[in-house]
Amino acid sequence: xxxxxxxxxxxxxxxxxxxxxxxxxxxxxxxxxxxxxxxxxxxxxxxxxxxxxxxxxxxxxxxxxxxxxxxxxxxxxxxxxxxxxxxxxxxxxxxxxxxxxxxxxxxxxxxxxxxxxxxxxxxxxxxxxxxxxxxxxxxxxxxxxxxxxxxxxxxxxxxxxxxxxxxx
Numbered sequence: 001x002x003x004x005x006x007x008x009x010x011x012x013x014x015x016x017x018x019x020x021x022x023x024x025x026x027x028x029x030x031x032x033x034x035x036x037x038x039x040x041x042x043x044x045x046x047x048x049x050x051x052x053x054x055x056x057x058x059x060x061x062x063x064x065x066x067x068x069x070x071x072x073x074x075x076x077x078x079x080x081x082x083x084x085x086x087x088x089x090x091x092x093x094x095x096x097x098x099x100x101x102x103x104x105x106x107x108x109x110x111x112x113x114x115x116x117x118x119x120x121x122x123x124x125x126x127x128x129x130x131x132x133x134x135x136x137x138x139x140x141x142x143x144x145x146x147x148x149x150x151x152x153x154x155x156x157x158x159x160x161x162x163x164x165x166x167x168x
C-alpha cells in the first residue's frame with residue numbers, strides 16, 4: 001500500500017470509527033433500544049398527556065421521546081452521544097414532532113424541577129446517582145419511571161413488567 005493510499009484510507013477509516021464509537025458511547029448506559037409496544041404501554045400507564053413535561057435521561061435513538069411527544073407532552077431527551085442527538089433531531093423533524101427536543105449533555109448536571117415525568121433506563125451506577133439527586137429537586141407529584149435497574153431506597157407505587165413507577 002502506497003503512502004497516498006494509506007492517507008486516503010486513514011481519512012475515511014478514522015472518522016468512521018469515531019462516529020461508530022459516538023453511537024455506542026455511554027458510561028452510564030449502553031445503547032439498548034426498548035420495544036415500541038412496551039414504551040406505549042408504560043407512557044399510558046404513567047398518564048402522560050398534553051401539557052405535561054417529560055424527560056428521558058439517556059435518550060438513545062429518541063424512540064421514547066417521540067412516543068411521549070405523540071401523546072402531546074413537551075418531551076426532552078438528554079443524551080451524551082452527539083451522533084444519537086443529531087439522529088434524534090433529524091428524526092423528530094422527519095416525524096414532524098416540534099414538541100420533541102434533544103440536548104447533548106450530562107444528565108447529572110441538569111435540573112429537573114419542571115418535570116412531570118422522568119424516564120430512566122441506565123445501569124445501576126447511574127440509577128444510584130439519580131436516586132440521590134432527583135427527590136431533592138423535582139416537585140411533589142413527579143413520576144419517575146425506571147426500566148430494568150431500579151431505585152433501592154424509594155418504593156415504587158406501581159410495577160409493569162420490568163418497569164417501576166415512583167411518585168415523589
